[in-house]
Every structure is written in structure tokens, then in C-alpha cells.
Amino acid sequence: MKNNIQSVRPRRWESSNPESQSGAETLQDFYGVLERKVVGQPNALRQIVPYIQMHRAGLAPENRPAGVFLLLGPTGTGKTRTVEALAEMLHGSEKSMVRVDCGEFQMEHEVAKLIGAPPGYLGHRETQPMLTQAKLNAATSEHCNLSIVLFDEVEKAAGSLARLLLGVLDKATLRLGDNNTVNFERSLIFLTSNLGAEAMARQLKPWFGLEAVAKPGHDDNLDSAEDKLKRIGVAAVRRKFSPEFVNRIDVVLTYRPLTAAALSAILDLQLADLQSHIIRRLGGRAFRLAISKGAKQFLLRNGTSVEYGARELKRTILRTVTQPISALLAAGRIEPGCRVAIELEKDGQSLRIVPKLDPVPPKEGTVS
Numbered sequence: 001m002k003n004n005i006q007s008v009r010p011r012r013w014e015s016s017n018p019e020s021q022s023g024a025e026t027l028q029d030f031y032g033v034l035e036r037k038v039v040g041q042p043n044a045l046r047q048i049v050p051y052i053q054m055h056r057a058g059l060a061p062e063n064r065p066a067g068v069f070l071l072l073g074p075t076g077t078g079k080t081r082t083v084e085a086l087a088e089m090l091h092g093s094e095k096s097m098v099r100v101d102c103g104e105f106q107m108e109h110e111v112a113k114l115i116g117a118p119p120g121y122l123g124h125r126e127t128q129p130m131l132t133q134a135k136l137n138a139a140t141s142e143h144c145n146l147s148i149v150l151f152d153e154v155e156k157a158a159g160s161l162a163r164l165l166l167g168v169l170d171k172a173t174l175r176l177g178d179n180n181t182v183n184f185e186r187s188l189i190f191l192t193s194n195l196g197a198e199a200m201a202r203q204l205k206p207w208f209g210l211e212a213v214a215k216p217g218h219d220d221n222l223d224s225a226e227d228k229l230k231r232i233g234v235a236a237v238r239r240k241f242s243p244e245f246v247n248r249i250d251v252v253l254t255y256r257p258l259t260a261a262a263l264s265a266i267l268d269l270q271l272a273d274l275q276s277h278i279i280r281r282l283g284g285r286a287f288r289l290a291i292s293k294g295a296k297q298f299l300l301r302n303g304t305s306v307e308y309g310a311r312e313l314k315r316t317i318l319r320t321v322t323q324p325i326s327a328l329l330a331a332g333r334i335e336p337g338c339r340v341a342i343e344l345e346k347d348g349q350s351l352r353i354v355p356k357l358d359p360v361p362p363k364e365g366t367v368s
């Protein structure tokens with residue numbers, strides 16, 4: 001069966017023309033764009049969007065970050081993807097953010113890497129702080145002055161980093177080793193954590209076989225699972241962090257386990273991305289991908305699971321689609337403008353890539 005994936009058309013305020021940034025920007029606009037990039041997490045997205053709009057309206061509270069979010073939930077369900085999608089939406093690139101991997105700051109003294117050593121201390125000149133006002137400003141764009149700051153795996157941060165973070169969340173300022181300050185009033189701060197993840201996984205096992213969530217009425221299941229996961233996550237966070245820290249979080253977002261339908265939609269998104277990539281990179285040598293239903297099932301079976309979400313999907317596509325196609329290209333077996341059929345082998349254990357003549361030109365973001 002043929003399946004068309006429409007490319008994501010840029011909205012006015014997503015365009016590269018700064019003139020087009022003014023005018024109506026409704027919650028629905030923001031939400032709609034995010035929803036097409038992050039599948040199956042409506043509650044999380046709905047809670048982020050009002051903070052962006054409050055900032056754009058100039059009504060965000062002063063002396064506070066524009067929003068502080070704690071993202072909890074099972075692995076591979078879109079927590080980091082949400083932050084990347086926001087960066088794409090606001091600044092045109094998923095990399096336009098300041099990202100601090102808290103796992104790199106597990107020792108008390110390592111916090112100097114983040115803020116620089118004070119003058120007179122050993123290494124003062126060599127340690128350039130990772131978090132500076134210039135870096136925060138560089139993560140904004142001409143369309144939007146709101147920077148996105150991600151503290152990944154916040155539970156791994158040493159006490160010294162957690163204390164610094166407390167100041168950032170509370171007063172939106174960070175004092176650096178050289179006494180300069182960094183202002184986070186125009187920042188959305190995202191903290192991700194795996195706290196409670198094990199207990200969540202245990203909780204999910206009996207509830208969510210792929211078949212169970214594919215059944216009609218599974219949304220109710222998901223709602224109550226989300227509540228349950230939230231309780232587990234928040235309890236784990238309260239055990240780990242002080243009440244002051246927890247109180248400075250504006251919203252705790254709990255990510256749901258992905259349903260079979262959501263995983264399938266994520267596969268479609270990733271295949272559409274691959275098609276766009278082929279067109280952008282190969283120009284006149286580009287070709288069209290056509291993927292069979294059986295091949296999709298194969299990718300879903302091998303790249304996704306209720307337990308690990310969509311974590312392995314990109315790698316599976318790379319290994320079983322992109323790499324074999326690259327080998328055929330290198331061997332000169334794919335003619336420009338042809339159709340590359342991706343089919344399941346008879347034994348069901350691998351994919352077969354078959355270039356065919358094709359009169360239809362390839363189109364970005366579309367896979368048949």
C-alpha cells in the first residue's frame with residue numbers, strides 16, 4: 001500500500017524572513033508545528049507552549065527564567081527531541097541551544113568548567129566558562145530572542161552544580177568565576193532526568209504490549225499510565241532534590257510510552273527526513289524512495305519497542321536502508337531520478353533495495 005508523507009511546510013513565523021515574524025502567533029500555531037515534530041506527547045507540548053507565548057507577549061514574570069520544565073518519563077519517548085524541536089521551531093536549527101550534560105559534572109570541582117575558575121586560581125586563564133552571556137545570546141536568532149538551555153540528566157549533577165542551578169532557576173542569574181553574571185530571564189530551561197525510570201519501566205511492562213496499546217480505547221489506558229508515571233517520577237525527584245529545588249520548577253512534564261501508531265508515525269517522519277536529505281545532498285543525482293508495508297513493519301520491529309521507545313529507529317534505518325543505498329550508489333547502480341524500492345526479503349529477516357526506472361521526480365519530505 002502506498003503511503004504519502006507530506007513535508008512540514010514552514011509557518012510564517014518559522015520562515016527565514018524576519019519581517020514575517022510579526023502578526024498573529026497563536027498557541028495553536030506553535031502547538032501545530034511542535035505536534036508535527038514530536039509525536040504522541042500532546043500533554044507535554046500543550047504545557048510548554050503557553051510559556052513561549054507569554055514571553056513573546058512581553059508578560060513573562062521578571063527576574064525568573066521564561067520557563068523551567070522538568071522532563072520525566074521512559075527512555076526514547078521524545079524528551080530530548082522536544083527540546084530540539086523547539087530550537088528548530090524558534091531558531092531554525094535543532095542545535096540552537098545551550099546544552100549541559102550534567103553527567104560531565106559529577107565531581108564537586110568540575111563546576112569550574114561551567115563557570116570558569118575565579119581570578120588567581122590555578123587554571124583561571126585556561127578555563128573558558130561553558131555558560132556565558134555570549135553563548136546564551138548566540139543560541140538565539142534574529143526571529144526570536146528566547147534561548148533554550150538544556151540540562152540533561154540533571155540527577156547526575158554534583159551538589160555544587162545543583163546549588164548553582166538553584167540560583168539560576170530562582171533569580172535567573174548565574175555568577176561566573178570572573179564575577180560577570182549571566183542572565184537567564186530570556187531562557188526556557190529544560191531539565192531532563194531518568195529519575196524513577198526503572199520503576200516506570202517495571203510499571204509499563206505488564207501494561208503495554210504493542211497489541212494492548214493498539215486496541216481501541218487505549219487512550220484512557222495512556223492517561224492513567226501517564227498519571228501513574230508522573231507520581232513515580234515526582235516521588236523520585238522529591239527524594240533526590242531539596243524542596244527549594246523542586247519548588248522552582250514551573251512544570252513537570254511526564255512523557256507517555258509511545259503507542260504502535262505513534263511509533264509508526266515517527267518512522268514515517270524519519271523516512272521523510274531521509275528523502276529530504278537525499279534531495280538536498282545529491283541535487284541532480286537524487287532519487288525517490290518507495291517503501292513497502294512489509295519493509296516498514298521490519299523497521300518498526302527492529303527499531304522500536306514499548307520499553308525503549310524510538311531510540312533504535314534512526315540506527316536501524318541507517319544500517320538497513322541508508323548504508324545499503326550508499327553501497328549501491330558507490331557501485332553506480334542507482335541512476336539519477338530513479339525509484340529505489342525498499343522491500344522485505346522473502347525470509348522476513350532483511351530488506352532488499354531495488355533501483356527501478358521512474359518517471360516521477362523525487363519530492364522533499366515525501367516517501368511513497
Ligand SMILES: Nc1ncnc2c1ncn2[C@@H]1O[C@H](COP(=O)(O)OP(=O)(O)OP(=O)(O)O)[C@@H](O)[C@H]1O
Binds near residue numbers: 041073194313
Ligand atoms: N515522540 C517522538 N516524536 C518524534 N520522534 C521521537 C519521539 N520519541 C522519540 N523519537 C525519536 O527517537 C529518538 C530518541 O528520542 P529522545 O532522544 O527524545 O529520547 P528521550 O526521551 O530523551 O530518552 P532518554 O531518556 O533515553 O534520553 C529521537 O531522536 C527521535 O528521532
Ligand SMILES: [Mg+2]
Binds near residue numbers: 079080
Ligand atoms: Mg534524552
